[in-house]
Amino acid sequence: MCGRFTQYNTREEYLSWLADEATLDIPCDPTPIGRFNVTPGSKVLLLSERDTTWHLDPVMWSYAPPWWDKKQFINARIETAASSPMFKSLCEYGRAIVFADAWYEWKKEGSTKQPFMIYRENRQPLFFAAIGSVPFERDDKREGFVLLTANADGELAEIHNRRPVAMTPEAARRWLHHDISSEEAIAVAREGMIPADEFTWHAMPASRLRME
Template identity: 30%
Template sequence: MCGRYTLRARLNQLLQIYGAQSEVELMPRYNIAPTQDVAAVRSTADANARELVLLHWGLIPSWAKDPKIGNRMINARGETVAEKPSFRTAFKRRRCLVLADGFYEWRKEGKAKQPYYIRMKDEAPIAFAGLWEHWKGNGLTIESCTIITTSANQLMSELHDRMPVILSGQDIDTWLDQTIDDPEILQPMLDPYPDDEMEAYPVSTLVNSPKHETSECIEPVAK
């Protein structure tokens, strides 16, 4: 799964990398948690450009009666995302990139759980495969998202059996192309990312609480 992550890159860097426009403001984040607003890139309504927007993390299907359902939908399994009623429409029509530059996972070590920080070796920004939805109800309008997960690569398998889907290169363009809705084209993108470009190291248990939002969360600790 993916339940916590970071995004420290500057806005202008992200806009350049992903070819997007934006009017939002971003501050460095070291402990992003579910139900918070997160940075995502999607195609504009006319499909002529890309925009970087803030979305509620926890997807709320358009048909939901209670937005609290989103609390249980922070992740979507890549193996079933094309068929699940909560995700299948968004999988066809509302795909996005959830932006990060690292994420956390916990490994059970004895009676305790040790948090690890996972990132690219070159510390480059990461594009998680995401879906977004538009929900209206109770006088509210909420745009929300979920992060798609897949089986773990070799690096991640020592920490957890799942990991977020990471997109790069041409897959990013295809994922954001609203004219594409064929699962046979999209599904192969949901494989584990190559582990030789990634690294993981133990960090402080400060990250266990989303109240802790400092650079100390990603600093290596001795085991």
């Protein structure tokens, strides 16, 4: 599960953790992204590799293939993404990264749901594994990307049974490379997930989490 997250630092701050091994085609922008409640159906800065060069494109957070006539997807399970007819080609050719600082989960408490903001204890950025329809520079309202999720473990499972696949910078760099298969990339993402005990969280007022 990941239905809301934050992306508020500058692109340079995120890239500084990743870009030592890549050729970039990304213009400098010192302005903070400043999004504290990123919602599905909005465009999100997505990092991908094309012709060995990294690109940053605004891409719609939701996806459905042209033949799908039901609700669009925002997440895909890492356990089945590489083999699912829905996501197999995306996992092979459309691997990408979403920058984030935290994500939100809602925990049922009595008759209400309490939102929690979850982030790394050391406040380092998160690099979510994403897959989407390529080429990402195409402005297509029907096709976009989804975030990969995995089973939550440790104390994270007390809030929600799923979590986004937040990778270390090393795993994130490898995830983008086209010289590995989708199965190999999935293994990289799973092995490079940030452990549950490196996260902390706090409750948020529900009124703060309005749609953007």
